Amino acid sequence: MNESIRYAWYAVVAAFLVLIGAASYIQVVAADDLRTHEANSRELYKQFGGPRGPILVGGEPIVESVPSDSSSFDYQRVYHDPELYSGITGFYSLAYGQTGLEQRLNGWLSGTADDLFIERIRQTFTGADNPGASVELTIDPEAQRVAYSALPEGMKASVVVSEPATGRILAMASRPNYDTNLLAVHSTTQASENMEKITGKGVSPYQNPPTxxxxxxxxxxxxxxxxxxxxxxxxxxxxxxxxxxxxxxxxxxxxxxxxxxxxxxxxxxxxxxxxxxxxxxxxxxxxxxxxxxxxxxxxxxxxxxxxxxxxxxxxxxxxxxxxxxxxxxxxxxxxxxxxxxxxxxxxxxxxxxxxxxxxxxxxxxxxDTVRGPDLNVLxxxxxxxxxxxxxxxxxxxxxxxxxxxxxxxxxxxxxxxxxxxxxxxxxxxxxxxxxxxxxxxxxxxxxxxxxxxxxxxxxxxxxxxxxxxxxxxxxxxxxxxx
Structure with a gap:
C-alpha cells in the first residue's frame, strides 16, 4: 500500500511539474510568438484598438493614435498630411495588416520590442495601457513639402532628398498617393470598399515608389x-x-x-x-x-x-x-x-x-530617435x-x-x-x-x-x-x- 501511494505521489508531482513547465513556457518563452501569431485575432484586435506609438516629423506627429468614440476600439489610428507621407508611413489596418514604417517599426510602435520589456512588466501590475514608443524621423518637414510640390498631380513620379555626409533622408515622396486614413477605419467592410477605390485609381498602397x-x-x-x-x-x-x-x-x-x-x-x-x-x-x-x-x-x-x-x-x-x-x-x-x-x-x-x-x-x-513612453532614448x-x-x-x-x-x-x-x-x-x-x-x-x-x-x-x-x-x-x- 505504501509503495502504491509512493508511486501515485510520484505521478502527481510529475504531472504538476509538467503543468508548471507548460505554463511557464506559454507565459514566458512562447509568449511573444503566440501574441504575434497571425491566427491570434484576440491580440490583433487588442493592439489595433490600443494607444500605438506616434511617428514624428519635426517634433509633430504625422501618425498617432487618438481616443475613439467607437464601442469596439478605444483608439483610432490617424494619419496627418497623408498625401505627403503615405508611401513612408504605410498603413495600419484591421483588414489588411501593416505596411511601410507601420510594419517595419511595429515592435517599437506597438510596445512589444525587447527594450520595452520593463515597461510591459510595469503595465501588467498597474493595468495601464501600453502606449508604445515614439519614433522621430530624419525627414525635414519643409524639405518634404517642397519636394512633394515638385511632383505634378496625375504623374508617376518620385523624389529623394538626403544629406550626403550622414545618409539621413530629408525628404521622400511620390505620386500617385492615397489617404492612409481610409484603410485605418474600424470597419473591415468599409476598409475593403476603400481599398477597391484606392487600387482602382492605379495606386498600390503596399509599395513606396522611391524605394x-x-x-x-x-x-x-x-x-x-x-x-x-x-x-x-x-x-x-x-x-x-x-x-x-x-x-x-x-x-x-x-x-x-x-x-x-x-x-x-x-x-x-x-x-x-x-x-x-x-x-x-x-x-x-x-x-x-x-x-x-x-x-x-x-x-x-x-x-x-x-x-x-x-x-x-x-x-x-x-x-x-x-x-x-x-x-x-x-x-x-x-x-x-x-x-x-x-x-x-x-x-x-x-x-x-x-x-x-x-x-x-x-x-x-x-x-532619428526612438523614445520610450517616459521619453527616455531607446x-x-x-x-x-x-x-x-x-x-x-x-x-x-x-x-x-x-x-x-x-x-x-x-x-x-x-x-x-x-x-x-x-x-x-x-x-x-x-x-x-x-x-x-x-x-x-x-x-x-x-x-x-x-x-x-x-x-x-x-x-x-x-x-x-x-x-x-x-x-x-x-x-x-x-x-x-x-
Whole structure:
C-alpha cells in the first residue's frame, strides 16, 4: 500500500511539474510568438484598438493614435498630411495588416520590442495601457513639402532628398498617393470598399515608389560609366574622346546613335567633360565595350546596385546591373541606362551623394530617435558607412564634370546662385514613345549639404525634360537656403 501511494505521489508531482513547465513556457518563452501569431485575432484586435506609438516629423506627429468614440476600439489610428507621407508611413489596418514604417517599426510602435520589456512588466501590475514608443524621423518637414510640390498631380513620379555626409533622408515622396486614413477605419467592410477605390485609381498602397520602383535610369547611369573610365587611367576629364554619330554594335545590324540633331553630332571628338555635359551616347558605349562588363558592374555594385540587403528601415528593391555575362552589343546599350538596367530613385540618390561625400557612400537612414513612453532614448541610429566607393580624387573630377552639366550641358535650367552638380537622364520605354526622365545631383558643389534625385516615369519627353532641372533647382534653393 505504501509503495502504491509512493508511486501515485510520484505521478502527481510529475504531472504538476509538467503543468508548471507548460505554463511557464506559454507565459514566458512562447509568449511573444503566440501574441504575434497571425491566427491570434484576440491580440490583433487588442493592439489595433490600443494607444500605438506616434511617428514624428519635426517634433509633430504625422501618425498617432487618438481616443475613439467607437464601442469596439478605444483608439483610432490617424494619419496627418497623408498625401505627403503615405508611401513612408504605410498603413495600419484591421483588414489588411501593416505596411511601410507601420510594419517595419511595429515592435517599437506597438510596445512589444525587447527594450520595452520593463515597461510591459510595469503595465501588467498597474493595468495601464501600453502606449508604445515614439519614433522621430530624419525627414525635414519643409524639405518634404517642397519636394512633394515638385511632383505634378496625375504623374508617376518620385523624389529623394538626403544629406550626403550622414545618409539621413530629408525628404521622400511620390505620386500617385492615397489617404492612409481610409484603410485605418474600424470597419473591415468599409476598409475593403476603400481599398477597391484606392487600387482602382492605379495606386498600390503596399509599395513606396522611391524605394520600390526600379525604372530604367537612362543617362544618369553615365555617372557609373564615367567613374569606370576615369579609374581605368585611360581617360581624363580634359582628354579627347572620339564622338561618332553612330556606333555599329558587334554581331548585329544595330547601331547606337546620339540624340538626333543634337549638339553631339557636330563634333568628331571632344573632351570627356564636354561629352559628359552633353550626354553623348556613342563614346560611353564604346568605352564600356573597351573596358568590359566587369569594370562597369564593379563600380555599380560599390554604390549599391544588386544589393538586396539594404533597408532604411523601409525595405528597398534592389537596383540591377547584369551579373551574368552579356553580349557586347547589349552592354553598349545597358551602360546608357537601358535594356535590363534598373534603378530606384534612392539608388541614384546614393550615387550622387557618394560623389558629393568625397567618394564615401553612407547608408541611407530614416529613423532619428526612438523614445520610450517616459521619453527616455531607446535608440538613436548613428551615421554608417555603406562603402568607400571611389577615391576623393575621382569624386573631385566627377564633381567638376557634373557642374559642367548644369553650366553648359543638359541641365542648364538648374543654374542657380548655388553651385549645383547634376546629371540628367532619359530612358526610352520600348516603342511606347514614353520615357523615364531623371535628374540626380547635389549642392552646394563646393560644400554639399543635400543630394536630390527626381524621376518622372512613363511621361512625354517634352514634359519630363521641362520638369527635372527646374525642380532640382527649386528643391536645392529651398532646402539649402532655409
Amino acid at each position: 520600390y520602383n526600379i525604372p530604367q535610369p537612362g543617362s544618369t547611369f553615365k555617372l557609373i560609366d564615367a567613374i569606370a573610365m576615369l579609374e581605368s587611367g585611360e581617360y581624363s576629364p580634359t582628354g579627347q574622346v572620339s564622338v561618332p554619330n553612330e556606333l555599329p554594335l558587334p554581331q548585329t545590324n544595330n547601331t547606337i546613335s546620339n540624340f538626333r540633331g543634337g549638339i553631339c553630332d557636330r563634333r568628331g571628338s571632344a573632351e570627356l567633360s564636354w561629352i559628359f555635359a552633353q550626354s553623348c551616347n556613342t563614346p560611353f558605349s564604346q568605352a564600356a565595350m573597351d573596358l568590359g562588363q566587369d569594370a562597369i558592374r564593379d563600380v555599380a555594385e560599390r554604390f549599391g546596385f544588386n544589393d538586396s540587403s539594404i533597408t532604411i528601415p523601409l525595405s528597398v528593391n534592389a537596383s540591377h546591373f547584369p551579373t551574368e555575362e552579356i553580349p557586347q552589343a547589349t552592354l553598349a546599350q545597358s551602360v546608357l541606362g537601358q535594356v535590363d538596367v534598373r534603378a530606384s530613385a534612392l539608388q541614384m540618390n546614393m550615387v550622387a551623394a557618394g560623389i558629393a561625400n568625397d567618394g564615401t557612400v553612407m547608408h541611407p537612414q530614416m529613423v 535608440e538613436e541610429p548613428q551615421p554608417e558607412v555603406y562603402s568607400e566607393a571611389i577615391t576623393p580624387e575621382i569624386a573631385d573630377q566627377m564633381t567638376e564634370m557634373m557642374l559642367e552639366v548644369v553650366q553648359s550641358g543638359t541641365a542648364m535650367p538648374a543654374r542657380s546662385s548655388i553651385p549645383i552638380a547634376a546629371k540628367t537622364g532619359t530612358a526610352d520605354i520600348g516603342t511606347t514613345g514614353k520615357v523615364n526622365s531623371w535628374i540626380t545631383g547635389f549642392a552646394p558643389a563646393d560644400d554639399p549639404q543635400v543630394a536630390v534625385t527626381l524621376v518622372y516615369e512613363e511621361t512625354d519627353y517634352s514634359v519630363g525634360s521641362q520638369l527635372t532641372a527646374k525642380n532640382l533647382k527649386k528643391i536645392v534653393e529651398a532646402v539649402v537656403e532655409q
